[in-house]
Amino acid sequence: MSLEQHTQLKKVAVLGGGSFGTVIANIMAEKGIPVHQWMRDANRADEVNTQHENTRYLPGYALSPALVATTDVESAVRDAAIIFVSIPSPSFRDVLRQAKPFVTSEQYVVSTTKGIESTGFHLMSEIIKDELPDVKVGVISGPNLAKEIAQHHLTATVIASEDEGVRALVQEALHQSYFRVYASSDTYGVELGGTLKNIYAIAAGLSAALGMGENTRSMLMTRSLAEMSRFAVSMGANPLTFLGLAGVGDLMVTCMSSLSRNYRVGYALGSGQSLQEAVDALGEVAEGVNTIKIVKEKSDEKEIYMPLVSGLYEVVFNGAPVKEVAGMLMTNEQSTDVEFVLPRDAV
Numbered sequence: 158m159s160l161e162q163h164t165q166l167k168k169v170a171v172l173g174g175g176s177f178g179t180v181i182a183n184i185m186a187e188k189g190i191p192v193h194q195w196m197r198d199a200n201r202a203d204e205v206n207t208q209h210e211n212t213r214y215l216p217g218y219a220l221s222p223a224l225v226a227t228t229d230v231e232s233a234v235r236d237a238a239i240i241f242v243s244i245p246s247p248s249f250r251d252v253l254r255q256a257k258p259f260v261t262s263e264q265y266v267v268s269t270t271k272g273i274e275s276t277g278f279h280l281m282s283e284i285i286k287d288e289l290p291d292v293k294v295g296v297i298s299g300p301n302l303a304k305e306i307a308q309h310h311l312t313a314t315v316i317a318s319e320d321e322g323v324r325a326l327v328q329e330a331l332h333q334s335y336f337r338v339y340a341s342s343d344t345y346g347v348e349l350g351g352t353l354k355n356i357y358a359i360a361a362g363l364s365a366a367l368g369m370g371e372n373t374r375s376m377l378m379t380r381s382l383a384e385m386s387r388f389a390v391s392m393g394a395n396p397l398t399f400l401g402l403a404g405v406g407d408l409m410v411t412c413m414s415s416l417s418r419n420y421r422v423g424y425a426l427g428s429g430q431s432l433q434e435a436v437d438a439l440g441e442v443a444e445g446v447n448t449i450k451i452v453k454e455k456s457d458e459k460e461i462y463m464p465l466v467s468g469l470y471e472v473v474f475n476g477a478p479v480k481e482v483a484g485m486l487m488t489n490e491q492s493t494d495v496e497f498v499l500p501r502d503a504v
């Protein structure tokens with residue numbers, strides 16, 4: 158169904174004024190869809206409306222003059238066909254609660270957020286269902302560095318939803334000459350892929366800062382995929398989703414690009430900065446830092462074998478030397494390559 162055919166609802170809302178909320182809003186504004194982007198910072202909203210730039214999060218990138226920014230959540234959300242929520246995970250529920258009085262059951266609510274709520278291991282789609290049980294829910298995830306999208310580099314993402322209408326409308330709304338949207342019905346797997354890869358991007362940044370080579374990076378990325386898939390299967394997701402854009406695709410881009418904030422945190426740690434210094438210098442969200450902690454707790458609780466997460470946890474939170482941890486990983490018990498082919502306990 159096209160946006161025009163969605164008879165009762167004539168616009169789209171984006172909640173969040175950061176780099177990703179802004180590029181997603183801009184994609185749709187550029188193609189003539191009325192977009193209302195909600196942000197809490199009045200100066201920033203004014204800047205987007207008058208200068209057509211978001212100098213805090215996307216300096217130097219021209220935005221569509223048609224993009225409307227507002228600090229009024231009611232006016233942003235009311236009558237929007239789709240409400241995209243692009244708010245870091247620690248504030249996601251709080252912002253949804255602000256929007257809740259104005260959301261109706263006909264609206265589609267779609268998360269772009271790649272994180273986990275620390276209490277109870279809730280992914281964002283679960284928070285949406287919890288706070289807004291009557292709406293239809295989706296998530297978008299994939300190799301989507303905001304600054305590359307802002308430059309119109311050819312990019313693809315995944316819309317995942319159990320609801321066909323949500324998938325079709327989001328494909329219609331976001332599709333652009335430089336932005337292609339693939340559909341999936343595995344909401345949990347797509348969301349988990351985007352969330353877990355942030356952990357391994359920190360590890361990739363660390364290993365790059367220490368001058369490790371391309372063999373090391375390839376080993377790290379491939380074993381990360383094995384670990385992510387193992388975790389996903391234990392949590393009930395479809396491991397085949399991890400072969401797609403939201404799994405291997407997003408893992409590749411964040412482990413290979415210094416535009417990734419998670420990679421940059423890892424690089425700063427590997428260059429001798431403390432975690433606090435690395436996070437402060439970034440000034441933007443790096444979801445992977447919290448995700449390491451949350452996934453470590455969950456894997457311990459469920460006894461899921463995750464040596465990379467355990468090792469990284471020791472480096473990031475207990476100051477263990479990277480080379481020592483890497484040495485332990487290399488001399489760990491013998492294992493198998495693809496455990497869906499040869500189980501781990503077969504060696």
Ligand SMILES: NC(=O)C1=CN([C@@H]2O[C@H](COP(=O)(O)OP(=O)(O)OC[C@H]3O[C@@H](n4cnc5c(N)ncnc54)[C@H](OP(=O)(O)O)[C@@H]3O)[C@@H](O)[C@H]2O)C=CC1
Pocket residue numbers: 173174175176177178179196197198214243244245246248251252269270271272301302303304440441442444
């Ligand atoms: N950037 C990227 O390349 C991509 C990011 N994502 C995901 O999108 C999500 C959002 O990230 P991104 O836009 O990059 O983050 P940024 O760090 O660029 O921006 C965060 C935004 O959230 C706002 N915010 C934070 N807390 C609140 C709150 N309590 N109330 C209102 N607004 C709040 C900030 O407002 P303020 O400025 O006022 O503090 C800011 O506008 C993350 O989960 C990220 O993983 C997904 C794909 C790509």
Ligand SMILES: O=C(CO)COP(=O)(O)O
Pocket residue numbers: 271299300301302303355358407410411416417418419420442443444
């Ligand atoms: O998710 C992203 C790219 O797909 C963005 O990664 P960072 O949050 O590490 O910048």
